[in-house]
Amino acid sequence: xxxxxRSAAPLPVVIVCAWxxxxxxxxxxxxxxxxxxxxxxxxxxxxxxxxxxxxxIMDPPGWGQYGYMTQLVQRFDRRHQQLADDYSRIxxxxxxxxxxPSDDDRDQPAGPALLRQPIAELGDKPWYVGQxxxxxxxxxxSAVSVxxxxxxxxxxxxTWPSSHSRSWEIGALYxxxxxxxxxxxxxxxxxxxxxxxx
Amino acid sequence: MFAxxxxxxxxxxxxxxxxRPWIWPLLLLPLCLAVAVVYKCVRCRDMSSVPRxxxxxxxxxxxxxxxxAAALAGLAALMD
Numbered sequence: 420x421x422x423x424x425r426s427a428a429p430l431p432v433v434i435v436c437a438w439x440x441x442x443x444x445x446x447x448x449x450x451x452x453x454x455x456x457x458x459x460x461x462x463x464x465x466x467x468x469x470x471x472x473x474x475x476i477m478d479p480p481g482w483g484q485y486g487y488m489t490q491l492v493q494r495f496d497r498r499h500q501q502l503a504d505d506y507s508r509i510x511x512x513x514x515x516x517x518x519x520p521s522d523d524d525r526d527q528p529a530g531p532a533l534l535r536q537p538i539a540e541l542g543d544k545p546w547y548v549g550q551x552x553x554x555x556x557x558x559x560x561s562a563v564s565v566x567x568x569x570x571x572x573x574x575x576x577x578t579w580p581s582s583h584s585r586s587w588e589i590g591a592l593y594x595x596x597x598x599x600x601x602x603x604x605x606x607x608x609x610x611x612x613x614x615x616x617x
Numbered sequence: 618m619f620a621x622x623x624x625x626x627x628x629x630x631x632x633x634x635x636x637r638p639w640i641w642p643l644l645l646l647p648l649c650l651a652v653a654v655v656y657k658c659v660r661c662r663d664m665s666s667v668p669r670x671x672x673x674x675x676x677x678x679x680x681x682x683x684x685x686a687a688a689l690a691g692l693a694a695l696m697d
Contacts, residue, residue, distance in 0.1 A: 450664075452664045453658050453664055456654065456658050456664070456667065457654070457655050457658040457659070460650075460651045460654040460655050460658070461651070461655060463647075463651065464647065464648070464651040466628075467647050469628050470627065470628060470632060471631065471632045471644065472631050472632075473628070473629055473630050473631040473632075474628055474629050567629060579626075579629050579630070582630075582631035584635075585635070585641060586631035586632065586634075586635065587631070589641075589644050590631070592648070593647070593648060596648060596651070596652065597651070600651065600652065600655040600656075603655065603656070603659055604655065604658070604659065607659040
């Protein structure tokens, strides 16, 4: 079925729209069948990943096991009685611990690890690079995952524990591959938009 | 297993399939299907040819995986 209706949307708009909604770039340049087919396939694969591995496969860099931002703490060197050039990562298990990550008052909180060491945090969870290419769908799923990771009142355990082994691997693989496929679609829709007559 | 299935919450808990190991290889199929469909959406000039082309690519990928798995299993058996 030939695509007939075409519009010349600006290239940056096509790229941003293609990231925001899988297949949205094709839709803007008038290729609606291609947009719906690729978009449905990508979103279905992403949701299938969450279905297989559970929502906790969304594991954004900078957030710890209990869904609070990982904090850096500069340790106090007792021998030299000064702050050492030694930073520790603390994964808080409560909002209180998130505000005061160290028991020792002399330790100096250095802020969220994601802001201080973004590359190191991303390096710990490289699959998120693929996942984030799915756009706001990933951000939404990550927000739900972080919320589901908070400890249940009174128990101290995660409300929804993360899956392990094959469930986690296959879920993360599905969502990361969905993001990489969306990258392919973003590049192709941008290429097609660039070839349209102005 | 029955109690676990009762407590299952879709999209929050992982799919309760760990007691059925024969399901794991089947999870290759949705992945291959999505890759085949999206790849052919990108490659085909005419969208009407996508179903046929994607089906061909899907079968090729799955057969390739089966042949690779058989070859690796044979190699592993030889080395034992």
